[in-house]
């Protein structure tokens with residue numbers, strides 16, 4: 001990451017590209033035990049949070065990521081009551097989960113409590129569900145949490161993690177997916193952020209293979225725009241224990257009126273339509 005002449009620039013060196021935001025000011029910085037947390041005010045994207053110099057979220061576009069990581073999975077499960085979020089310390093995913101009235105318990109397991117405390121201060125609207133009696137917070141390693149979970153505890157597990165490096169690397173591994181499989185009830189659904197369809201199709205493919213090896217019956221990815229992440233295009237990958245992930249509660253999604261800005265039953269359906277190059281990459285039949 002560089003700051004030059006008031007422009008924050010995050011380079012994606014392996015793909016020879018970069019993304020910039022015009023800054024107004026840097027408003028906060030803290031080195032937590034896990035990562036460098038920085039907060040900026042930008043000219044046109046509102047507040048920006050970075051972790052170790054990488055964009056995590058901005059006021060302007062985080063709704064797309066948080067809604068598309070949450071609602072497709074919750075409208076695929078027949079009755080999502082108990083939800084586990086691993087990572088997601090900015091609390092935006094938690095806020096979306098709590099929009100579902102059937103949800104009785106939403107457990108957020110974030111390794112770095114400071115991310116949540118900083119989000120509470122600089123992104124209060126994302127944290128508006130934090131005092132909901134259905135929400136529980138545990139500040140510890142999500143890999144450990146999944147390993148210790150009792151069989152069949154959750155209906156949906158959402159992995160809202162950083163990139164597959166450092167403490168998040170194990171969140172993309174077979175051992176972790178096996179624990180998620182075990183911790184899910186019989187109709188359970190796992191959904192994980194799965195990076196850029198354009199830049200990381202091999203990661204998406206390897207997530208499909210690894211989730212299948214861990215026991216999941218049906219696996220599908222969906223995609224959505226995210227202009228502040230590398231390539232401007234992002235994905236989430238869903239895995240079901242026994243039901244097909246392409247069938248979702250479309251009528252419920254249409255009727256729900258959840259106060260979403262990107263998610264609808266139509267964007268859900270559209271997001272599941274994968275471009276041919278990505279279908280081929282996932283099938284291992286070319287690019």
Ligand code: SAM
Pocket residue numbers: 034055056057065086087088089090109110111112115140141142143160161162163167168169171193
């Ligand atoms: N949407 C973001 C993105 O894709 O860039 C992710 C945002 S969210 C803030 C990611 C969170 O995952 C971070 O706060 C990080 O501390 C947390 N995290 C990383 N590894 C973890 C682990 N092993 N257990 C729990 N949380 C973890």
